[in-house]
Amino acid sequence: MGAMKETLGFQTEVRQLLQLMIHSLYSNREIFLRELVSNASDACDKLRYEALDKPELYEGDGELQIRVDFDPQARTLTISDNGIGLSRDEAIEHLGTIAKSGTREFFGRLSGDEARDAQLIGQFGVGFYSAFIVADRVAVVSRRAGLPADQAVRWESDGSGEFSVETVEKPGRGTDVILHLRADEAGGDGETFGELLSGWRLKSIVTKYSDHISLPIRMRREEWDKDKGEYRRLDDWETVNQASALWTRSRSEITDEQYKAFWSHLSHDGTEPLAWTHNRVEGRAEYTQLLYLPAKAPFDLMDRQRRAGLKLYVRRVFIMDDAEQLLPAYLRFVRGVVDSNDLPLNVSREILQESRDVKAIREGCARRVLGMLEDLAENQPEKYAGFWSEFGQVLKEGMGEDFGNRERIAKLLRFASTQSEGDAQTVSLADYLGRMKEGQEKIYYLTADSLQAARSSPHLEVFRSKGVEVLLLTDRVDEWMLSFLDAHEGKELVSVARGGLELGKLEDEEEKKQAEQVAQDHRELTEKVKAELGDAVKEVRVTNRLTDSASCLVSDEGDISGHLERLLKQAGQKAPPRKPILELNPQHPIVARLKDQIRRGEDGQAGDWSRLLLDQAQLAEGGQLEDPAGFVQRLNRMLLSISPPAA
Structure with a gap:
């Protein structure tokens, strides 16, 4: 006897999901049974938990179990449990909508690749709908533990756009999921839907996917009928899984x-x-x-x-x-x-x-x-490389969260470097230490917005010339992680874009003396450029870190990096004030020309040249110019001054 029957529409996301299921998203259709048995097991677990405080929910039946049965004549397959069950409202909520957040992102990630999409659906926890892979109509009859027998619910749908619910009577608590199998057609493995209406076939699927379920999964016992040449189903039930955790x-x-x-x-x-x-x-x-x-x-x-x-x-x-x-x-x-x-x-x-x-x-x-x-x-380094590409950014969070295991985590970190190929992060800190140059005392790194930006950074020029490896860090979490990774195996980690360049024993005494002399020779130039730029920079100095580029920006010790400043702004957060240091390459023709002009007193264009060197340095580190139009105008003036138009 049914009552209070109503027809409702599926949530839009459910309709999309059903279309995927009906068109056999899963490459292996037998997975539907795994999903439904797993749901039945979860329902029994939930009852066991709720009954800790309310033992009356067992209703005198404390033996939790799952049953799988079929009817060849009616072409139905039924998965039953005596778990927590569903009320009418719960059936509408859980079977008609996807309540989990992120549905839009979920559907946006579906690619049409059966294996990948099936994985997403499994992770999303909507395995019930896999029933529509094999069934053209699904009915769910359920009574929540603790409700009277006449307050059970029957939910039914053909997987189109609607479902019906009505109040029915059900003596025992729990849920029956009744699948009306589709008309026969061979699946990807050549199996027809009708072949699922077989005791041995269902047992093989249960053994393959659900043998580990800690509850007994029971099916009717069968014996061979010699006269009819077929199996005869008996009324007693047997457990077909190991039924132990x-x-x-x-x-x-x-x-x-x-x-x-x-x-x-x-x-x-x-x-x-x-x-x-x-x-x-x-x-x-x-x-x-x-x-x-x-x-x-x-x-x-x-x-x-x-x-x-x-x-x-x-x-x-x-x-x-x-x-x-x-x-x-x-x-x-x-x-x-x-x-x-x-x-x-x-x-x-x-x-x-x-x-x-x-x-x-x-x-x-x-x-x-x-x-x-x-x-x-x-x-298994190849397997670990696969793990790192999927989960490396998350593991890096452990450097700041798990102080006791920080050294272990540091050894598991992987990076790209100036000596690695492609985009893969495969270089460990141990690899780096093993390749350090004689006399090298520090581990050098560079943070950037992308690997391409890192590899083309002017900050790497002197390190390339000396054959010194630099780690390239481009994940958003890296700047935060580095605040907890200041040294490894006694070697300090140093940013190549921060502070004055200190190469230690990699630089001989003659080079150091020469650098001091170059700085003295260019003092008039650096003072003039600083005067032209004013508060836009903290300091202007010549450097030996550049071999090809005219200029670069570095952060002073204690200041945030330009990369971190950009990350904070992108996240809508206020970045601490930063005044970068402008470093000039004394060997570059533009710098040499500006120095010569200032020496001769021909410094009318010093302001434009100074601003242009700053703008170039900002662009090279991945920053954005505050006045792009002004940059274009200055660049055009400089180009015309070098090559005036023909008369």
Whole structure:
């Protein structure tokens, strides 16, 4: 008996998603069963958690389970659970809309590549809609635990633009998802939809994707009927998975394929994990950890506000998803499970923030993850390079967040450099130290807006001439990270665009004396240029850091860099006042010509030349001119003065 039936429209994003599903976005259609079984498992976990405070929600039935059944005549496949269930309002909210933030960005990242798009959908947590890959009509009959039998809900849709909901009666709590399979047509693997209506086929899918589920997954037992030459289905049910939490088993009993299947369950990620670690930790805090490194970054990785973390269990009882307190934020890409023997069953997020046991778990998990990364970096450098390209910017955050592991993180950092090829960041600090020139006492680096801008920076000219390697840092997080990375293995990190150029033993005494003499010889020039530029610069001086360019800008010690100033302005933040130092190349023809003009008293154009040298230096470091039109006018005047037009 139905009542209060109404028809509602799907949210726009859901309609888009259904179109992708209906046209077989997943290259392997059998994944739909993994997604629905995973949802059923989550529903049972939620009931177990809510029943900690309200045991009456069990309604006398405390044996949680999932059932998979089919009807060949009706061409239906049903996945049932006796978990928390849905109320009418929850069915409308959860099955008709995508409440998760970032839907626009999510759809903007869909590319048409089946494997990549399927991965995004899994990460986005909308696996229920994968039912429409194999079904042209889906019904959901559900009753939330604690509601009376006559307040169940039936949700139904053919995947077009609408769905219906009506109040129905359901004796037991939980959810039945009923799939009406599509008409037969061969899929990408040659399988028809009708072939899913087979006990052995469904069992093989469950074993492949869901064997790790800690709840029993049950199907009707079958026996061979010799007379009819077919399997006959019986009324009794058998468990078709191991039905024990994978992380509680010994590592020697678990195959790589089972670890990978559990990863898919945790992450809804179709790609294989990069690595994993499984350990039982004993001591002050006793817990089991199963931690995974993903191969690909989720689309919202850089959102530090996103709830991400590990699944928390206490003595095998599920407590919460995404317990971000169990890992520092710079490791937010790690997925996995922690099962504690010490935490209380009624633990809350607030308690997690204050618990000493949680602090011990957090530190232990961070050490294990760093150990995995160290092993990859040492023994599988190609895999580590792939990891770094996906997650390197986030790992850099650890330099400022995890003081205790700062040295370990520093060894894991990778950079581009003047000796690396292409855009890849493959140079470690150990690589750099191993290539340092005899007499080199410092690690040199340059920050810039892009790798191209860095490689063409005038600040590199003297280092190239001496064959000294310079690290090139172009990620937005680098300026912040460098405030925590001032030295490594006793070698100071020095910006080539800051302060006076000090090459130490790389520069002999004769070169130093010559530089002092050049500075003395050009004092009249630098004083004149400073007078022309006024407060636009802190100082003007000649330098030996340039070999080709006429000028460059450097920041004084203690001042922010030009790169950081630009980043702050782009972010809409107020940057501290910065007056750069203008350095001139005494060997450059323009500087030599200006020096000669000033010496002869022919300095009528000194203002234009001085401003032009400053403008060039600003452009070379990636800055923007305050007066572009003035720059063009000055440049034209200079060009005409050098080559006057023919009469």
